[in-house]
Amino acid sequence: MxxxxxxxxxxxxxxxxxxxxxxxxxxxxxxxxxxxxxxxxxxxxxxxxxxxxxxxxxxxxxxxxxxxxxxxxxxxxxxxxxxxxxxxxxxxxxxxxxxxxxxxxxxxxxxxxxxxxxxxxxxxxxxxxxxxxxxxxxxxxxxxxxxxxxxxxxxxxxxxxxxxxxxxxxxxxxxxxGLRKKSGSGSTFLIRVKVASLYYYDAPDWNARAGTVSQGEVFTVVETLTVNGSTMYRLKSGNYITANPQYVEII
Ligand SMILES: [Zn+2]
The missing domain is CATH 3.40.630.40 (Zn-dependent exopeptidases)
Incomplete structure (x- = not known):
């Protein structure tokens, strides 16, 4: 390492x-x-x-x-x-x-x-x-x-x-x-809140974020899955949010 x-x-x-x-x-x-x-x-x-x-x-x-x-x-x-x-x-x-x-x-x-x-x-x-x-x-x-x-x-x-x-x-x-990429690392990516008008530089309080996306915050997605027909993302905290195309942009 x-x-x-x-x-x-x-x-x-x-x-x-x-x-x-x-x-x-x-x-x-x-x-x-x-x-x-x-x-x-x-x-x-x-x-x-x-x-x-x-x-x-x-x-x-x-x-x-x-x-x-x-x-x-x-x-x-x-x-x-x-x-x-x-x-x-x-x-x-x-x-x-x-x-x-x-x-x-x-x-x-x-x-x-x-x-x-x-x-x-x-x-x-x-x-x-x-x-x-x-x-x-x-x-x-x-x-x-x-x-x-x-x-x-x-x-x-x-x-x-x-x-x-x-x-x-x-x-x-x-x-x-000489760092080496993980194989399959293309499955991890960042999402950005598209309507952002405010920016928060401090670390998000992950435990307080279940079910919500706050304006301007950047989350790290570790897994994508489908639940009842909706695409959901598992964030670094382990919380789940519903992806709403109006609010979430894949970058
Ligand atoms: Zn300085």
Whole structure:
């Protein structure tokens, strides 16, 4: 198994960058949990651990210590940028070359994210960040647009953009780490609420969702079946909802 540590930045009392009515901590948690879900559903040799799965704030040392203790093969930190600019960039540790193992892995991720994120390319960069310096395994930090740029922020408010960015990261990880798709993984897919006008970045309360689809939420379908002539989907929670074409779109 390839052990992948996914680190959504900030969280809890640390919102990260804030602008245009959204907070970095929520955007990056949505991207990070989507990356985890895709890896777990579609790949046979990917094992995922996250620094946080809710609105909590592990310290930077807690994150790197946790990844090191777990024996991660790769550390992926997810952020969004601020400070006047637009577009995507990613980082490896200062002393690493682009031709190093980590540099080559980063190049794969960079290429695949850029194919799907609809953003301008600010390039491949280096920095002396804690999570890049204190990790005992290859580590990459991605900055997915500028929250204080209105066009980038509009993308961050879109569930489909969140999914595209997560998919880009996963496609890059697949190439960088030699991940293998499960056979028959085409039977798993995501559904998106078509009438969405609101977006919820926090994890849904699965137990409260039986029989309903809330606007703007993304569910992970693990099984499709027919009950009394109606198509139903088993969600990650094990709850069942009736698929209503007016409200549910297969993506
Ligand atoms: Zn950040």
């Amino acid at each position: 390839v052990k992948i540590y996914v680190d959504p930045g900030h969280g809890g009392s640390d919102p990260g960058a804030v602008a245009n009515g959204i907070q970095e901590k929520n955007v990056v948690l949505a991207i990070g949990t989507s990356i985890r879900d895709i890896l777990q559903l579609e790949y046979e040799n990917a094992e995922v651990r996250m620094s946080r799965t809710g609105d909590t704030f592990p310290s930077l040392s807690q994150r790197t210590n946790d990844a090191n203790a777990w024996g991660a093969d790769f550390f992926l930190s997810i952020h969004v940028n601020a400070g006047g600019g637009t577009g995507y960039e990613d980082y490896i540790y200062t002393t690493l070359s682009d031709s190093s193992a980590t540099g080559v892995m980063r190049a794969r991720i960079h290429e695949e994210v850029m194919k799907l994120n609809g953003m301008s390319d600010r390039g491949r960069k280096k920095a002396n960040f804690h999570v890049l310096r204190e990790t005992a395994m290859p580590a990459v930090l991605t900055e997915n647009g500028f929250i204080d740029n209105s066009a980038d922020a509009a993308k961050m408010k879109s569930n489909s953009w969140i999914q595209d960015v997560a998919r880009g990261h996963v496609n890059g990880l697949e190439r960088a780490l």
